[in-house]
Structure formats: structure tokens, C-alpha cells
Amino acid sequence: MPAEAQFRWPGADCRLFVGVGVNPAQQQQIAAVLATLPAALKPVPQQNLHLTLRFLGQSSETPARQLWTQLAAAALPAFTVRLDELLCWPGAKVLCLAGSVTDPALQQLDKVINQAAALAGYPPPHHQLYPHITLARHAGQLPEPPLTVPVLSVEPTQLHLYQSVSTPAGVRYPILASLPLLPA
Numbered sequence: 576m577p578a579e580a581q582f583r584w585p586g587a588d589c590r591l592f593v594g595v596g597v598n599p600a601q602q603q604q605i606a607a608v609l610a611t612l613p614a615a616l617k618p619v620p621q622q623n624l625h626l627t628l629r630f631l632g633q634s635s636e637t638p639a640r641q642l643w644t645q646l647a648a649a650a651l652p653a654f655t656v657r658l659d660e661l662l663c664w665p666g667a668k669v670l671c672l673a674g675s676v677t678d679p680a681l682q683q684l685d686k687v688i689n690q691a692a693a694l695a696g697y698p699p700p701h702h703q704l705y706p707h708i709t710l711a712r713h714a715g716q717l718p719e720p721p722l723t724v725p726v727l728s729v730e731p732t733q734l735h736l737y738q739s740v741s742t743p744a745g746v747r748y749p750i751l752a753s754l755p756l757l758p759a
């Protein structure tokens with residue numbers, strides 16, 4: 576079945592982003608660290624852990640399908656990214672595990688996604704790709720005592736189109752479509 580056929584549209588305009596997940600072992604590693612956070616911080620639920628590659632914002636179905644059809648026809652390189660720095664973004668009050676783009680395959684994937692997004696009519700990204708996994712919210716500063724965080728080597732095998740759904744019970748990120756990332 577072509578990848579485009581496996582696109583699950585929720586039926587109304589929605590908030591979207593393109594990203595990758597972390598594997599179950601890494602989810603558990605992170606969850607173990609998050610269990611030690613000060614009570615004031617709000618840990619990201621294990622099933623929500625992800626790495627955003629491109630925020631798309633509020634979208635209708637046509638550009639989303641157009642984007643995914645183009646990505647399905649493109650070469651999507653598998654990449655590795657090392658996340659080794661615990662950061663607090665005080666403005667957003669977000670605690671995250673961050674790294675940088677060192678793998679040329681990630682640079683290439685970023686380029687392919689941005690080109691496909693532009694062709695589908697999405698506005699350009701506000702900032703360049705800054706790989707990170709959001710770990711917790713309501714974080715005005717780095718926790719004390721300092722957290723020991725695992726160094727994660729994220730090596731995803733799939734690219735996902737995520738919906739971001741806000742509910743009274745919290746945010747959820749259902750996956751609407753997925754494509755394989757292929758080793759060079």
C-alpha cells in the first residue's frame with residue numbers, strides 16, 4: 576500500500592508537526608530521570624517524548640496531504656543525533672535535552688522537509704533546526720540538585736506527521752502518517 580494511503584486525517588483543520596520518536600528503551604531512560612524532578616516541574620508523559628523536526632502549525636488537509644505525498648516520493652535519509660546537553664529555556668519554561676546537527680544526513684533530511692513544506696504552501700520555519708527533546712514544562716531554571724541525564728543517541732527509523740491535540744487532560748500527539756527513513 577502506498578504510504579500516502581496510510582494518512583489518517585482527523586477530519587478538521589489541526590495543529591501539525593513533523594518529527595521522530597525515541598525508542599522504548601530511551602523512553603524508559605528518560606522517564607526514570609523525570610521521576611526524580613522537583614514537584615513544580617511538569618514532566619512530559621513518556622508516550623509524548625519526541626524530537627520535532629519541523630513545526631507546521633494549524634493546517635488544513637490539502638497541504639498536509641501534499642506535503643506527505645512529496646515526502647513519500649523523496650529520499651529520506653536515516654540520521655543519528657546525539658543529545659547530551661540539559662538546557663532550560665526560561666522564556667518557554669521548558670527543560671530539554673539538546674544536541675546539534677552534526678550528521679550530514681540530518682542536514683539533508685531537514686532540507687528535504689523544508690522544501691516539501693514550502694511547495695505545500697507552509698510558511699518558512701522561524702528558526703533553524705535545533706534538535707531537542709522536551710522533557711518537562713514549568714521550568715524557570717535548571718533543577719537543583721542538578722539532574723543526571725543520559726546521553727542519548729537518537730537513531731530513528733521512521734519520520735512521523737504528528738497532530739498536536741490540547742485537551743483538558745493535557746496534550747496528546749497522535750501520529751497521522753509515517754514514512755521509513757532509509758540508511759544511505
Ligand code: 3AM
Pocket residue numbers: 592625626627630701707708709739
Ligand atoms: O516540544 P517540542 O519543542 O519538540 O515547541 C513545540 C513542540 O515541540 C513546537 O511544536 C511542537 C509540538 O507542539 N511548537 C509549538 N509552537 C511553535 C511555533 N510557533 C513550535 N515550533 C515553532 N514555532
